[in-house]
Amino acid sequence: MKTIEQYIAEHPFFKGIDPSYLKTIMGCSNEVRFDIGQFILREGEEANNFYVIHFGKVALEIFTPIRGPITIQTIGDGDVLGWSWLVPPFHWHYDARVLEPTCAIAMDGRCLRTKCEQNHDLGYELLKRFTHIITQRLEATRLQLLDVYGVHCESNDDKRL
């Protein structure tokens, strides 16, 4: 069995991070497991954690009164779940529902926030890594908005004949 430390060190999110930071981060983490259907976080609740996913699958959902839950994105092996713990007012914007049994390392956001305030080098390092993830998600959302597989000029071909 691997230790939490090994999991964290091998996870793509922490790849190449300074071992001294790893130690600090370790101090704020514990291993968690979720079953299918379980909600890891819910919209509006205080965001005090983030999750480094080892394996599993989680759906980020928005619930609408008429359409019901709509999946915005699914998150899985090697991903990171949640960045609202970094940004005031520290509330979740989505629900996260487990689709497949999920094993993750939960990071205590409050604890990390304090440590980042004390050590800006650590704060900057973490912020860089989260910015990368936020950028990736933003790009993906933009691509999603473009609806690239849709037919945008239907029957234009016919009009030409």
Added chain:
Amino acid sequence: MIKDSNPMLPAQFCIQWVRKETHDTFTIELKSTNGTHEFPFSAGQFNMLYVFGVGEAPISISGDPSKPEVLKHTTRSVGTVTKAISKLKKGDVLGVRGPFGSYWPLEDSLGKDIVIVTGGIGLAPLRPALYQLISQREKYGRIVLLYGARMPEDLLYKKELEQWRGRFDVEVKVTVDSAKGNWRGNVGVVTTLIPRAQFDPLQTIAMICGPEVMIRFTIKELQNCGIKTENIFISMERNMKCGIGLCGHCQFGFCFVCKDGPVFRLDRIKAIFGKREI
């Protein structure tokens, strides 16, 4: 007099069956009308398909290169010609010219990990590559298929995807841009699958086909993972009338997509790919 070798003159192929894949895509299987004629092609090449009196359209070949006795095409009915093809039935005859164009670098990728990233109908020109890779499984490293579609009901070749996923030596990841509540698979654009696949950038050959915007985002994500442009291959789409580099319609900078492509090694077209209106 113009001899039979006229590259503008189609050969006649008879439809064996037509199968609806999704609400707007379908597959046809064709056999030469003279029965014995084989149709050898390389994965990634295309044919010009002619419907009597309607016209001709370039369609990629989506069958198995090791089975040249039948010819398969999967296409989306969006234009006049493809709509006309979708209405044909068993026994009807189509004109076929081809195979034309460049192909996926399967022979040059022996021993490498192969990552295939496709979106929408883009899986069709890569299916021949998958057939060939799987039939020669021992010659390659990892084989990863990352496939994105608009919605779960738009996924092509569902049975085959399940078969490939059932193998222990092919990694198949499927995602959709949006889904209703009963979909238990991934939601998110195809590029979100790339970092999760965690491949070795120095050992990987990437092959991409899909809408051009999707290709651009995919390239960016692959480059984030450290894959060099000389190991990225993309399949391009342009207007084509002749398929053989004579009509000029598929001009793409210094290339003709019909004869220098449709499959391009990215570093060779880096200067013009993604530039507006080239």
Added chain:
Amino acid sequence: MTAPSLKIRETAILESTHFQKLLDGLIKRGYQVVGPTLGEDAIVYDELKSVTDLPIGYTDEQEGGKYRIKKQNDKAFFNHTVGPHSWKKFLFPSELRMWKAKRNGNTFRFLTDNEKIKKFAFIGVRSCDIHAIFIQDKVFTGGKFADPHYKLRREGIFILAVNCGKAGGTCFCASMNAGPKVSSGFDLALTEILKNDRHYFIVEIGTELGAGILHEIPYKIANDEEKYAADIVVKKTAEQICKSMDTANIKDLLYKNYEHPRWDDAAKRCLTCANCTMVCPTCFCTTVEDVTDLTGEHAERWRKWDSCFTMDFSYIHGGSIRSSAKSRYRQWMTHKLATWIDQFGTSGCVGCGRCITWCPVAIDITEEVSAIRESEQTTEKKTTEGLEEQRS
């Protein structure tokens, strides 16, 4: 016919009075003889049966966006430059049926036309146009797939070239290394001389075939003085050429200037009328049209000249790749002068000037190139000056 036999590169004298015999000789050999004639208020290429079909005594005046024919007080056969037609209309017809098909139940069968083309003899081909024919040879027959229709028409043509006796207002062949002197690719090359009431041609022999044809009609061997007269004609023409294009590193120049503001400038003037592509002797783009008759039993496929200036040209489902006028002008010019070199190992421009003359708003390809080149030199200069200032 007692004159001594002729060898390639030798020169002879043909009196204008015997020119008809030259045409007759070609007709007798089965050639379809085509050349300059008056038509559509221009000098166009059409069938020549008699020397009187030539635009005798006519010349043309050309400048950007302007073409006029003008009667002169002489009997010259070839004292004009190139008109709206080029020889591609014969080798690469503007409309051509590729095949017919006949329905038979749910199948059909293709019928190819048993095309029998009478070999062409081109009369009065200018140096720029010979270069254009050789460029189209590369386009249509130089690759993996050859165009059989082009090959059929191209093989066995007879080229009677003419050295230009005057330069048109839009000519820039000299800077494209494509003229005005006819240097190769001809069977016979003429230089027309009208001097002291004498009208004759100095004929250079290009091929055995040319020699054979000339041998059947009265001629004499040219003396040194006569040869010299021919050289003077071409030299004078070369001096008259007032336009030029600087082609040094032109490929790189255009490749690195895909986003140059000059393209927007050209697009403001360009009407995307496609005239330039129609008159260009090397433009080769085509589209196809599939047609059926009313019964739906017969189908035909026609190939027609097309132009990269049309919106449909780059259409793929969903829209056109090049929807702006800027991108279409850029495509045409960059293809002609730069990407063509990568594709076919040669420029696609021979400096004939037709695109300038026939452009309704007189866009001048040579000016567009200089504008881009000059702006670049100015930027370079500024940068260097800036550096020097910094140093001092």
